[in-house]
Amino acid sequence: MTDLEDNRPATVRFAPSPTGHIHIGNARTALFNWLFAKQRGGEFVLRFDDTDEARSSDAFAEAIRADLEWLGISPDIVAWQSKRFDAYGAAAERLKAAGLLYPCYETGEELERRRKLRLARRLPPVYGREALKLTEEERSAIEAEGRKPHWRFLLPNFADDPFETRRTEVHWDDIVRGPQTVDLASMSDPVLIREDGTYLYTLPSVIDDIEMGVTHIIRGDDHVTNTGAQIALFKALGSEAPSFGHHNLLTSVSGEGLSKRSNALSIGSLRDEGFEPMAIASLAVLIGTSESVSALPSMAALMELFRPEFASKSAAKFDPAELTSLNRALVHDxxxxxxxxxxxxxxxxxxxxxxxxxxxxxxxxxxxxxxxxxxxxxxGLSDPEPLDTGDVDFVREAFAQLPPEPWDANTWSEWTNSVKQASGRKGRSLFMPLRLALTGRRSGPELADLLPLIGRAGTLDRQP
Structure with a gap:
C-alpha cells in the first residue's frame, strides 16, 4: 500500500512558532492537515514550536489558537515544546552516546570561508566534518578559549569512513507529490543544537512526532530536502518515520513569500476586514490545485472536495481580489x-x-x-450625490404622486408607472433621479425592496 492509498486513522500536527500572527499561507498548511485527519477519523495536534523563548509569546500563541478556531479548526490536542526540554535532552544524550551527535566549533565566518573554498574546487558546498578530526585535547583547548560547541547529526551517508561519503538515497511516497528521492550525500550534517544549548526545529519536532504518535506530516514544499535528514533521524532514534506530504506554497501576486513578521494577510487582519472564514478556507485550500477555486459554504463541503494530491508542484499566487470575490459569493447566500x-x-x-x-x-x-x-x-441620506438641476422639479412632482400606505413589494412599480404616465419619462431618466433622491447612491439594492422599509414618511423626508 502506498502513502496515497493509506486510509488508516491519521494523527497530524500543525506546529507554528508563536512569534507572530499566522497568515493565509500558514492556514493552508493547517487546513491541509485538519481536513486530512478528519477525513480519516484521526486527530489534529496543535503543537507550539516555542523553543525560542526570547521571541515566543503566550499572546501570539493564543492569537494563533483563536484564528484556527475562527476558521473552524478545533485541535484535539494542544502541546508546548517549551515544556518538553527534558525529552529533547534525553534524546540528545542517546545520540551522543551512539556517536551520532558530535560537537563542532566553527564560527559562521569560518564555515562561510570553507563553503567558498569547496565551491572554488568544484566540490559540493557541504560541511566537511572537520570537527570529527579533533582530538579530545584539541576540543579541550578550543573550549578553554571560551568557545562552546554546536552539535551536528551525523548523516548515514557513508560505509565505514565518514570522510568518504557515498550516494545514499532516501525514498518516500509523498502524499502530495508522489515518489520522492533525496541523496543524503548532497547535504551537510544538520545542526540540531545551537552553541547556547537551544534546539533548532529538527530534533524537538522528530521527538514530538515519535512520542505523540504522529502518522502523517503535511507541510510546505520548502521542507522537501529536509525530509531525507529527518527520516534518517527517526531511524537513528529507533522509530519508523511517518508518511510525508509537501504542498505548494502561497506567494503574493508578485511572487514573494508570505511572512508572519508582516501583519498583512494575517488571519486576524483578514477577519477584522470582514472576510468570512469559509472565504479564507476555500481559497487557502483550493488555490494552486487541480480544482477550480469557489466559495464553499462549510468545512464539511470543503472536506468532501479535498484531496492532498490535487495540489500542483508550482507555487500558488494569492490575489486578495480573488478573496473578495469569494467573500461576496458567500455573503450573497x-x-x-x-x-x-x-x-x-x-x-x-x-x-x-x-x-x-x-x-x-x-x-x-x-x-x-x-x-x-x-x-x-x-x-436618511448620508453625503448624497446631488441631483442634476433638471431633475429636481421632476422628483418633487414624483413625490407628490406617492401612493398611500400600506406599502409592499408592488408599491415601487405602481408608483413609477404613475410617474411615467404623468411625466413621459422612462428608463434611466426616470429611475436614476428617484434612486438618487431615495438613497443618495447611483447603485444599490432593488428599490422595490427598499421602498417599503423606508416607508412613506421616510420617503417624504427625502423630498428635495
Missing part, C-alpha cells in the same frame, strides 16, 4: 439566521431587520457593509 447576531451588533434589529437583510445582501461584499445601508434606510 447567507440567511438572516446566519447573520442575525452580527447584524444586531451593528445596530440592525427590529421588525424590519430580516426584510432589510434580504434586500441588501446581494449588493454588498462584506456583512459589515449592511450598516451603511441600514443608516440610509432608517436615518
Amino acid at each position: 447567507l440567511s438572516f439566521d446566519d447573520v442575525n447576531t452580527r447584524l444586531a451588533a451593528l445596530g440592525i434589529s427590529g421588525e424590519r431587520a430580516e426584510a432589510f437583510w434580504y434586500a441588501v445582501r446581494g449588493n454588498i461584499d462584506f456583512v459589515k457593509e449592511a450598516e451603511q445601508w441600514w443608516t440610509i434606510v432608517t436615518q
Whole structure:
C-alpha cells in the first residue's frame, strides 16, 4: 500500500512558532492537515514550536489558537515544546552516546570561508566534518578559549569512513507529490543544537512526532530536502518515520513569500476586514490545485472536495481580489439566521431587520457593509450625490404622486408607472433621479425592496 492509498486513522500536527500572527499561507498548511485527519477519523495536534523563548509569546500563541478556531479548526490536542526540554535532552544524550551527535566549533565566518573554498574546487558546498578530526585535547583547548560547541547529526551517508561519503538515497511516497528521492550525500550534517544549548526545529519536532504518535506530516514544499535528514533521524532514534506530504506554497501576486513578521494577510487582519472564514478556507485550500477555486459554504463541503494530491508542484499566487470575490459569493447566500447576531451588533434589529437583510445582501461584499445601508434606510441620506438641476422639479412632482400606505413589494412599480404616465419619462431618466433622491447612491439594492422599509414618511423626508 502506498502513502496515497493509506486510509488508516491519521494523527497530524500543525506546529507554528508563536512569534507572530499566522497568515493565509500558514492556514493552508493547517487546513491541509485538519481536513486530512478528519477525513480519516484521526486527530489534529496543535503543537507550539516555542523553543525560542526570547521571541515566543503566550499572546501570539493564543492569537494563533483563536484564528484556527475562527476558521473552524478545533485541535484535539494542544502541546508546548517549551515544556518538553527534558525529552529533547534525553534524546540528545542517546545520540551522543551512539556517536551520532558530535560537537563542532566553527564560527559562521569560518564555515562561510570553507563553503567558498569547496565551491572554488568544484566540490559540493557541504560541511566537511572537520570537527570529527579533533582530538579530545584539541576540543579541550578550543573550549578553554571560551568557545562552546554546536552539535551536528551525523548523516548515514557513508560505509565505514565518514570522510568518504557515498550516494545514499532516501525514498518516500509523498502524499502530495508522489515518489520522492533525496541523496543524503548532497547535504551537510544538520545542526540540531545551537552553541547556547537551544534546539533548532529538527530534533524537538522528530521527538514530538515519535512520542505523540504522529502518522502523517503535511507541510510546505520548502521542507522537501529536509525530509531525507529527518527520516534518517527517526531511524537513528529507533522509530519508523511517518508518511510525508509537501504542498505548494502561497506567494503574493508578485511572487514573494508570505511572512508572519508582516501583519498583512494575517488571519486576524483578514477577519477584522470582514472576510468570512469559509472565504479564507476555500481559497487557502483550493488555490494552486487541480480544482477550480469557489466559495464553499462549510468545512464539511470543503472536506468532501479535498484531496492532498490535487495540489500542483508550482507555487500558488494569492490575489486578495480573488478573496473578495469569494467573500461576496458567500455573503450573497447567507440567511438572516446566519447573520442575525452580527447584524444586531451593528445596530440592525427590529421588525424590519430580516426584510432589510434580504434586500441588501446581494449588493454588498462584506456583512459589515449592511450598516451603511441600514443608516440610509432608517436615518436618511448620508453625503448624497446631488441631483442634476433638471431633475429636481421632476422628483418633487414624483413625490407628490406617492401612493398611500400600506406599502409592499408592488408599491415601487405602481408608483413609477404613475410617474411615467404623468411625466413621459422612462428608463434611466426616470429611475436614476428617484434612486438618487431615495438613497443618495447611483447603485444599490432593488428599490422595490427598499421602498417599503423606508416607508412613506421616510420617503417624504427625502423630498428635495
